[in-house]
């Protein structure tokens with residue numbers, strides 16, 4: 001039998017409507033009677049109850065959460081689209097049983113899901129429903145684990161995912177999500193603000209926004225935890241059938257887990273499969289415990305808090321109606337809501353690992369710390385059966401796989417009154433940043449010029465390739481909105497690249513602007529006329545005309561309309577009449593003095609010196625100089641590391657760097673950093689006039 005989803009009910013006013021089972025309830029988002037977004041799925045329980053009473057046997061998806069497909073809103077995807085989600089073990093925590101002299105403590109080991117957390121359940125159902133609806137692009141705000149889970153499932157389903165994460169989300173989680181190909185937007189605001197940004201972004205772009213605990217497939221997915229626990233306990237205690245634990249304990253942020261689990265037990269109870277409901281143990285981090293506070297104060301609504309916890313995964317400051325629903329559930333069976341200080345959580349994390357062999361992430365450790373407290377304070381009564389959700393242990397992606405280039409950054413103003421305007425300005429900037437331009441040229445200075453011209457106009461994301469082959473690889477991974485390319489390049493040249501691009505239906509639509517110094521034959525011209533938007537002659541074009549042309553192709557307003565653009569297209573400091581800034585990073589005082597004296601002969605420069613790599617990097621971040629003279633052998637942070645950091649930071653990358661060192665770079669090193677080094681002066685082969693020439697050239 002397939003899904004028995006047959007109607008929906010509004011949790012706020014009780015209004016009922018027939019189910020839209022073809023979309024797994026995804027399309028049912030607002031109550032037509034009262035406008036509430038809390039729509040709940042209901043099923044033909046009379047048809048399902050006898051089947052489940054007889055025991056779930058002979059199913060297609062025996063060991064996964066799809067085992068419970070009859071009470072899920074969406075039918076299982078074909079096995080090829082599944083990841084074996086759910087079906088995690090229930091493991092006895094004998095060490096704690098002995099320690100607290102309390103029998104029957106169990107761990108639901110959700111670490112064993114495909115991406116290592118219970119959020120895989122949510123991603124599995126939601127992405128299946130998205131596929132049914134033919135949706136190809138979505139946005140999601142997350143505190144970390146849902147991001148990784150959705151990234152994996154969207155990758156498998158070929159859905160483009162925009163992740164909005166607060167900048168506090170662990171870099172490891174961001175990297176893992178990025179590895180799955182998700183686009184990451186780091187927002188320097190709270191999680192609640194980040195949700196607002198994601199919603200606004202989705203609206204502007206006209207794409208689907210994940211609705212968290214309010215989305216039908218998401219919440220329904222969490223019921224499968226209750227179903228599994230009841231079946232697993234039934235097997236343990238009674239050799240089969242269904243059994244309700246006395247406690248379900250979970251670390252809580254937005255509350256989708258306990259809401260779904262509670263509903264799962266309610267359905268089992270309603271169908272006569274279990275004889276009572278569990279007590280809920282809702283555990284929050286003390287630095288972000290709006291639910292716990294409101295519960296203690298006996299309030300029906302939780303006041304939002306500003307999260308102050310290291311456990312960013314649990315940083316929902318405003319739980320909204322989730323709290324009201326969970327409070328009703330907790331009151332019904334005399335449950336508990338507890339807050340745990342971060343320090344206590346980290347101690348509990350070490351205990352659960354060293355005493356029982358569970359390595360868990362801090363968010364999951366919050367639940368174990370709660371368990372310890374509930375046992376210690378005898379809130380859990382003797383003999384009660386306890387199940388703790390060991391909600392996550394995410395594996396980390398090594399930083400060197402992706403560098404730091406995987407995220408777009410969105411900075412909200414720190415002044416509260418400026419935040420509103422800050423948000424819309426930041427969103428405008430994001431719109432710019434999601435426009436990607438690929439610049440293909442073997443000459444790093446030519447690439448830098450185009451990048452600087454374009455980014456002086458808008459904060460476009462500019463990717464670079466040194467040749468045709470690299471360009472084709474980038475196009476495959478991150479299809480750009482436009483390509484600017486050179487023709488004469490070693491290996492796959494511009495013609496071959498264009499030929500490839502334009503004959504592949506997936507990339508044929510990408511506009512290409514050609515900038516080349518090559519003398520063109522009639523045949524070349526005919527080819528380029530067919531395959532490119534326009535041809536520009538290197539070093540002979542009018543920069544403003546070129547930028548105008550490119551932005552028009554991208555559908556942006558031409559430069560002439562934008563205020564003070566001609567100034568913006570000049571080098572930044574020069575335009576403002578300020579002196580150009582040169583930063584010397586050199587630990588040898590004599591070398592620094594010599595360099596300064598020579599550079600001072602060039603007029604209109606302001607020179608700063610730093611004697612260590614760390615200070616130098618700090619000065620680069622803070623001053624954004626127009627030129628850096630970089631020594632390689634530095635005491636704390638060496639020059640190559642600085643090059644590496646700059647190479648992976650799209651803002652800093654525009655700063656020209658001249659390497660001035662006693663160390664000779666190998667040809668591999670030269671190639672590796674060719675896009676950030678604009679000149680090399682070897683100390684051994686020092687020549688004063690060449691030095692001046694390089695500096696003036698680099699400053700343009």
Ligand SMILES: Cc1ncc(COP(=O)(O)O)c(C=O)c1O
Pocket residue numbers: 117118119143144145146251252253254255256257258313314361363364391392393
């Ligand atoms: C590992 C882990 N534990 C607990 C939670 C809190 O879950 P809920 O969304 O059900 O409040 C999360 C949420 O992201 C999580 O990732």
Ligand SMILES: [Zn+2]
Pocket residue numbers: 010011012013014015031032033034035036
């Ligand atoms: Zn309603």
